[in-house]
Amino acid sequence: MPSSGHRLRDVEHHPLLTGDDSYDSAASSPAEADAADRVWFIRDGCGMTCAVLTWLLVLYADFVVTFVMLLPSKDFWYSVVNGVVFNCLAVLALSSHLRTMLTDPGAVPKGNATKEYMESLQLKPGEVIYKCPKCCCVKPERAHHCSICKRCIRKMDHHCPWVNNCVGEKNQRFFVLFTMYIALASVHALVLCGLQFIACVRGQWTECSDFSPPVTVILLIFLCLEGLLFFTFTAVMFGTQIHSICNDETEIERLKSEKPTWERRLRWEGMKSVFGGPPSLLWMNPFVGFRFRRLQTRPRKGAPEFSV
Ligand SMILES: [Zn+2]
Ligand SMILES: [Zn+2]
Numbered sequence: 001m002p003s004s005g006h007r008l009r010d011v012e013h014h015p016l017l018t019g020d021d022s023y024d025s026a027a028s029s030p031a032e033a034d035a036a037d038r039v040w041f042i043r044d045g046c047g048m049t050c051a052v053l054t055w056l057l058v059l060y061a062d063f064v065v066t067f068v069m070l071l072p073s074k075d076f077w078y079s080v081v082n083g084v085v086f087n088c089l090a091v092l093a094l095s096s097h098l099r100t101m102l103t104d105p106g107a108v109p110k111g112n113a114t115k116e117y118m119e120s121l122q123l124k125p126g127e128v129i130y131k132c133p134k135c136c137c138v139k140p141e142r143a144h145h146c147s148i149c150k151r152c153i154r155k156m157d158h159h160c161p162w163v164n165n166c167v168g169e170k171n172q173r174f175f176v177l178f179t180m181y182i183a184l185a186s187v188h189a190l191v192l193c194g195l196q197f198i199a200c201v202r203g204q205w206t207e208c209s210d211f212s213p214p215v216t217v218i219l220l221i222f223l224c225l226e227g228l229l230f231f232t233f234t235a236v237m238f239g240t241q242i243h244s245i246c247n248d249e250t251e252i253e254r255l256k257s258e259k260p261t262w263e264r265r266l267r268w269e270g271m272k273s274v275f276g277g278p279p280s281l282l283w284m285n286p287f288v289g290f291r292f293r294r295l296q297t298r299p300r301k302g303a304p305e306f307s308v
Contacts, residue, residue, distance in 0.1 A: 040104040040165070044148050047164030051101060054162050055094065057226055058182075061189050062090050064223045069196045072210045086188050093181035096286040097163060100175045105168030106154030108143055111136045141261070144252055157241075157250045172241070173275050177286050179238040186231035193224050245270045 065086050070079040113131045117138065123129065130139040132152045139145075144156040146166050155169035167175045196208065197220065205213040244250060248264040265273050275283040282288055 039102050040107075041102060042149055042164050044161075044164060047148070047161045050161040051097070051164040054097060057230070058090055058094055058185075061185070061223055061226060062087065064219050065189055065192055068209055068211060068216060068219050069192055072208065082188075082192060086185060086192070089181050089185040089188060092284075092286060093178060093185055096174050096178035096181055099286050099290070100160075100163040100167070100171050100178055101165050103165075103171040103174060105149075105156070105166040105172075106143075106170040107149065107168075108132075108135075108137045108140060108152040108154065110151060113138045142250070142253070155250055156252060157244065158252065172245070173283075174286055176238065176241045176245070176274070177284065179234040179241065183231055183234040183238055186227040186234065189223055190227040190231070193220050193227065196220060245274050248273075 066083060070083045073079045113136050118129075121129065121138075131137070132139045132143075132145050134145050134147075135151055137152050139152050140154060143152045143154045145152045146156060146159050148159050149166050153166045153168040155172075157167040157172060157175075159166045160175070163175060163178065165171065200208040200213075200216070205216070209216040211219065240251070244254065246267045248266060248270045264270075268279070272278060276288075
């Protein structure tokens with residue numbers, strides 16, 4: 001969190017600190033461009049545990065839906081349609097999770113507040129900029145320092161351990177998709193659970209699943225609890241994110257009740273700026289803009305992120 005003592009008022013008026021592209025191109029050294037080409041990954045024990053747990057829970061749900069409910073079903077088309085829909089939602093959710101976790105959320109180049117760089121900004125008399133005392137970078141407007149990522153993040157919304165990353169300017173769209181697909185998959189799993197219970201109660205428990213009745217009941221109850229928990233959490237998060245995007249206000253700014261000093265992009269304009277371009281089905285695609293990054297096995301000493 002920035003302290004007001006370090007914040008300087010005119011930071012948003014400097015051309016090198018407002019436009020994303022202009023700032024990046026001006027600030028990017030070959031080393032920074034090199035870093036941008038690597039996979040972003042935060043080495044945080046808690047975050048990595050939560051991320052692995054998320055994957056395991058989704059895979060558990062997929063296992064129960066496929067092997068406990070759909071494959072033993074005698075209705076072929078019921079199994080095929082629901083199997084395809086649920087697995088598509090699971091793949092899209094996990095892909096969105098990976099994109100959120102492995103995408104640079106908008107980190108400001110570390111330690112760029114050098115004398116040479118400050119001189120290159122050609123500040124006018126009275127013009128001021130803000131320097132982060134923790135990562136020694138020139139801090140753009142709306143950026144905040146994350147103590148877990150150990151970097152200043154542009155338009156930082158919050159640090160989410162479940163995706164082991166900050167949610168910021170460059171990965172917010174993937175986080176929104178992640179919450180949406182998990183919420184949809186949870187609803188689908190809950191509906192299938194309900195139908196399965198009805199079918200089992202009406203017929204023979206021994207015939208409605210390949211597993212023994214007690215095991216089937218335990219697996220289904222655990223899936224119901226997981227579905228309810230996941231749905232509640234992700235639906236609330238999805239709503240909050242859409243509300244923030246439509247108001248062009250991050251969670252941090254909302255909690256701090258910051259008065260906007262930036263030009264707000266409201267409603268559809270806000271959505272367009274986060275999802276990139278006019279409304280289309282591409283907004284739902286977590287693979288948009290995906291490209292293979294250079295593989296590298298040796299992490300930089302002392303760096304919070306590493307490449308794989
Ligand atoms: Zn910082
Ligand atoms: Zn963070």
